[in-house]
Amino acid sequence: MKLSINNEVHDVEADGDTPLLWVIRDNLGLTGTKYGCGLAQCGACSVMVDGVVTRSCVTPIDSVEGREITTIEAIENDPVGKRVVEKWVEYQVPQCGYCQSGQVMAATALLRETQNPTEDDVAAAMVNLCRCGTYNAIHAAVKDLAGEKGGA
Amino acid sequence: MTNNKDNRPVTREDFPSGAPVNISRRRFLLASAGATAGALVLGFGLPIGPARAAQGSEQITPGTRVPAFLEIRPDNTIRLQSPFVEGGQGVFTAMAQIVGEELDADPESFVVEVAPAGSDYLLINNKIRITGGSNSVRSSYSTMRKLGASARLMLLQAAAGRLNVPIAQLKTEPGYVINTSSGEKVSYGSLAKDALDLSVPDGNSVELRDPSTFRWIGKPLKRLDILDKSTGKAIYSIDCTVEGMVQAAVQHAPRLGLDVGRILNEADVSAMKGVMSVHRLPGAVAVVAERWWNAKIAAEALQVEWVKRDDKDAKYRYMPDDFSSAAFSDRLANEESKGITAEEEGDVNSALSDAATVVEATYRNQFLHHGQLEPPSTLARFNEDGSLDIWMPNQAPEQFQSTIAKITGLEASQINIHSPMLGGFFGRHFLYPEANPFPQAIQLAKEVGRPVKVIWSREEEFLRDPLRPMAAVRFRGGLDADGMPVAIEAISATEGPTESLTGHNPDSLDPLALEGLTGKTYAIADRRIAQVYVKTPAMLAYWRSVGHSMNDFFYETFLDELADKGSQDPYELRLKLLKDNKRLTHLLKAVGELSGGWKRGPFTAEDGTTRARGVGMASPFGSETAAIAEVSMKNGQVIVHDIWEAIDPGSIVNPAIIEAQVKSAAALGLSQILMEEVIYEKGEPAARNYDLYPILRPDQMPNVHVRVVESGAKMGGVGEPGLPPVLPAVANAVSTLTGQRVREMPLRKLRLES
Numbered sequence A: 001m002k003l004s005i006n007n008e009v010h011d012v013e014a015d016g017d018t019p020l021l022w023v024i025r026d027n028l029g030l031t032g033t034k035y036g037c038g039l040a041q042c043g044a045c046s047v048m049v050d051g052v053v054t055r056s057c058v059t060p061i062d063s064v065e066g067r068e069i070t071t072i073e074a075i076e077n078d079p080v081g082k083r084v085v086e087k088w089v090e091y092q093v094p095q096c097g098y099c100q101s102g103q104v105m106a107a108t109a110l111l112r113e114t115q116n117p118t119e120d121d122v123a124a125a126m127v128n129l130c131r132c133g134t135y136n137a138i139h140a141a142v143k144d145l146a147g148e149k150g151g152a
Numbered sequence B: 001m002t003n004n005k006d007n008r009p010v011t012r013e014d015f016p017s018g019a020p021v022n023i024s025r026r027r028f029l030l031a032s033a034g035a036t037a038g039a040l041v042l043g044f045g046l047p048i049g050p051a052r053a054a055q056g057s058e059q060i061t062p063g064t065r066v067p068a069f070l071e072i073r074p075d076n077t078i079r080l081q082s083p084f085v086e087g088g089q090g091v092f093t094a095m096a097q098i099v100g101e102e103l104d105a106d107p108e109s110f111v112v113e114v115a116p117a118g119s120d121y122l123l124i125n126n127k128i129r130i131t132g133g134s135n136s137v138r139s140s141y142s143t144m145r146k147l148g149a150s151a152r153l154m155l156l157q158a159a160a161g162r163l164n165v166p167i168a169q170l171k172t173e174p175g176y177v178i179n180t181s182s183g184e185k186v187s188y189g190s191l192a193k194d195a196l197d198l199s200v201p202d203g204n205s206v207e208l209r210d211p212s213t214f215r216w217i218g219k220p221l222k223r224l225d226i227l228d229k230s231t232g233k234a235i236y237s238i239d240c241t242v243e244g245m246v247q248a249a250v251q252h253a254p255r256l257g258l259d260v261g262r263i264l265n266e267a268d269v270s271a272m273k274g275v276m277s278v279h280r281l282p283g284a285v286a287v288v289a290e291r292w293w294n295a296k297i298a299a300e301a302l303q304v305e306w307v308k309r310d311d312k313d314a315k316y317r318y319m320p321d322d323f324s325s326a327a328f329s330d331r332l333a334n335e336e337s338k339g340i341t342a343e344e345e346g347d348v349n350s351a352l353s354d355a356a357t358v359v360e361a362t363y364r365n366q367f368l369h370h371g372q373l374e375p376p377s378t379l380a381r382f383n384e385d386g387s388l389d390i391w392m393p394n395q396a397p398e399q400f401q402s403t404i405a406k407i408t409g410l411e412a413s414q415i416n417i418h419s420p421m422l423g424g425f426f427g428r429h430f431l432y433p434e435a436n437p438f439p440q441a442i443q444l445a446k447e448v449g450r451p452v453k454v455i456w457s458r459e460e461e462f463l464r465d466p467l468r469p470m471a472a473v474r475f476r477g478g479l480d481a482d483g484m485p486v487a488i489e490a491i492s493a494t495e496g497p498t499e500s501l502t503g504h505n506p507d508s509l510d511p512l513a514l515e516g517l518t519g520k521t522y523a524i525a526d527r528r529i530a531q532v533y534v535k536t537p538a539m540l541a542y543w544r545s546v547g548h549s550m551n552d553f554f555y556e557t558f559l560d561e562l563a564d565k566g567s568q569d570p571y572e573l574r575l576k577l578l579k580d581n582k583r584l585t586h587l588l589k590a591v592g593e594l595s596g597g598w599k600r601g602p603f604t605a606e607d608g609t610t611r612a613r614g615v616g617m618a619s620p621f622g623s624e625t626a627a628i629a630e631v632s633m634k635n636g637q638v639i640v641h642d643i644w645e646a647i648d649p650g651s652i653v654n655p656a657i658i659e660a661q662v663k664s665a666a667a668l669g670l671s672q673i674l675m676e677e678v679i680y681e682k683g684e685p686a687a688r689n690y691d692l693y694p695i696l697r698p699d700q701m702p703n704v705h706v707r708v709v710e711s712g713a714k715m716g717g718v719g720e721p722g723l724p725p726v727l728p729a730v731a732n733a734v735s736t737l738t739g740q741r742v743r744e745m746p747l748r749k750l751r752l753e754s
């Protein structure tokens, strides 16, 4: 099966119902996308599929054939993603860091979709779990980005 | 961390087939920066192999051999081997600040990684090494300062030889030695090789910096690991890869104490896609495959007849098939004996009989999961020379090493422990029988003759995660005619985590069982704190803030119950009971001020909701903390709007990290009191994933406001102390708002009405 990931087409040998997460991590060796629950509960495995944040642990690869998949490894190639990362550093968001690939993905997808999201938009989009409780810092960073002149 | 057996950088050839493309070389260089550079660059002599670090271990005074900790590279970057594991608490950055301050090198020029197992790193009381107990910085602060100062002196000596000038004519500025008469500048990196040949000066004789001139200690420096963690580059155990590696998934017996009998469909499962082999492990079955997903669905498909496990020397507990956590809680609450005294002042019985009012109540708590987001994994590789490399989350490398030596028959020096970043820990990654995957990875690596990485699914993790202990505490409190508390007795029916792991000694108490009931500083003249030991059928563990994670909840909510009975304001009452304790009075006033002045409520907030506030205090891990919480109710559920928390850790290294840790601990405490509970029925956990074991979500997170008070007292811990006072602050606010006493956790299961 051919999958387009981070602007490159990969020939992937795996069954169509294999979760995208494990193809990304094991077949392609891109370990920035994390496994936390495998059950669409935590969001550690978030990637973008055609710009939409998607939980890759419950996304079979045959459903994303022909679509553009972006993982955290390519986040800084995206101008919005690059600004999100900069704010993550400015606000010193991560602690253990394990959820943060997914958090950065979720923030990037939100800001690509909506330049100046409202509080409700932020609440609806930033739903990934963080066991280290970095939620205040995530919120501050996203609010800052949301208020950026001309949008993020 | 990810490196193969030759210690060369991982390249794409190291991956199994699947033709990875677009894996940037830079990423892997970053990921393996430590090992790569160390192997390629002749620096300030770091003994790369743990075997060498461990050599001659009898004579080593931990924390003194500079080359075991520091390598200064020609480009003037500094590689520091941290005795402590980084799991989000910021210890890598704190170590760089402390060593950098004395070495005179910018902490930003440091690359920090976890040191291998070895006697050099046993910094806690020169005996042990754990990352836990909020001990890292406070236990190593002065040692690491001396280490940095010794290294600086060696560089000065090397420069004196090189430049042929007396050492008194030299000074340093960050990263350089300066000849004060000629102005000549020599970089540390260029001196490192010469410095290596010098003997290490006695750390006790080197001069340390005057703290008033500190540039980095005490400052809110940015953390060194943030960019990597924001871009997916940080490498955790679960990400580690070596050449020729295969992967394994397991299915555990539903209860400890069962073993593999017949496997009913082994042939079918062996024929499943990608499956290489099926294995029997103690109390589990495993499937090995090139890809973990194939291994996982195959392992789950195995139909196993579980039989009784015969294991006379079992270090684990046989889980009875009728174990119910609810029934166990009732059994603790109905305990009637007086227990063994842990702390006593005056005569509580006569004080209670003289009291104007006596209040009696029983408080309870729940079992908890650690719930760290990274599920446990271990990668094991046997090398041609018989040695073993092993990558795994762990909070105590030497303890894991010696256990592995026992199960493999290898010498400790043949076992190379790698300790990658932890995706959260909270006490999860100590040595717990049957709760760490490393014995499985070792057995499987032997059986298949290739390196094996075992990953536990979230479901397997929640089945084997050892639990935070459960207790029921019977309180009796006495009030005088003015409503002031004059006597308090707390008898906790419980088992401490240490006694559960190392065996209960009837003649002594596990201090971690009662901490938070003991160690309270309120001026209540007659008091008695005691424990009734009750063995728990489940496996127990340390959990962030350990005994304090439950005991300050019990004590501080009961104190509010006493305050209410005596018609006292709970905040004012605490001030009165602490009036001779300057440090705590100051702290309590600080948190009151931070919250805009104490107001209990109920009151109407600007948005029209009715709200109330509660207060709680704790003295955990050598620090002091106090919290105020503001809550309202919506549809019978508690909403926490704000938490104000003050922490006094005595003296500090990085205030920004302290603030972040307090917020993190507050979130975990809140998660516990609002919603978390491990329920066992028929010997099995009802929840095996976050769907049925919910943890705090972003929309449930209050604004947490932190004030760091630096009283100058002895340095205390930082990672855990923020947690305990949040629980009673929330519970007490809820009681004020609803008029109902909160005597158990989590709040989710109480019927509360506002």
Ligand code: FES
Binding pocket: A034, A035, A036, A037, A038, A039, A040, A041, A042, A043, A044, A045, A046, A055, A056, A057, A058
């Ligand atoms: S791993 Fe996909 S949502 Fe948790």
Ligand code: FES
Binding pocket: A094, A095, A096, A097, A098, A099, A100, A129, A130, A131, A132, A133, A134, B088, B373, B423, B424
């Ligand atoms: S930073 Fe640790 S889980 Fe979010």
